[in-house]
Amino acid sequence: MRLDKVIENNLHTTRKAMKRLFLMKRVWVDGKIEQNPQRNVDSQLHKVLVDGKRLTTQHVYYLLNKPKGVVTAKQDRQIETVVDLIAVKDRRTDLYPVGRLDRDTHGLLLLTDNGQLGYDLLQPGSKVEKTYRAEVNESVGADDIRAFSEGIIFHGGVRCQSAQLTVLTAETSSSTVELTIHEGKFHQVKKMFLARGMKVTDLQRKTMGPLHLPEDLAPGEYRPLMFEELTALKKYFR
16 A cells, blocks of 8 residues: 555544654654655555554455466456455455456466556566466477567567476377466457467466465365565565
């Protein structure tokens, strides 16, 4: 949450009084004077003090194993959404998925009510790695690995950033691969393989930045982030 909103929620200050707090250097974050009212903070990670009083936030962060057939949206009149998978007692009005997975793509998805964190995680400059496991309908070889590392070019001339492609198994008419990318173009993974004449038949996201899909989290299940996982995201709080 933005620091000025944290102060407003905790101290019920006027806008004028808020500005005075920062001007008079009475706001501290993690032992240092903070003068940026737009800084994103969470009291689980940051020690926020105003005149010695510690302020708190109530953000939630859920790690979901998105199943196939569910849309990555807050609401849909016809199709079940990822937010529908969250128990009513755990939902927040502003809970939303960070990024998106196609309806037929499954795997790791972060949901939170910390909008600023979600925004910063998706910015190109953040270079958040995302790793996918994919099944494709052709044999993937060395030429494909090289093409991905050089940057796949879509129809129309759009070039993707360099991506790391690893072949796990390769048969005559199918392969299992892992792919790590640093951007999030629309249908990117599927389009990258299409550019090489291949079709993705199954796609699962395994990681997003420091977050990994737990092996014991079944499709459709979710859990709050562990403190260690949330701490690993601290560098994205700006």
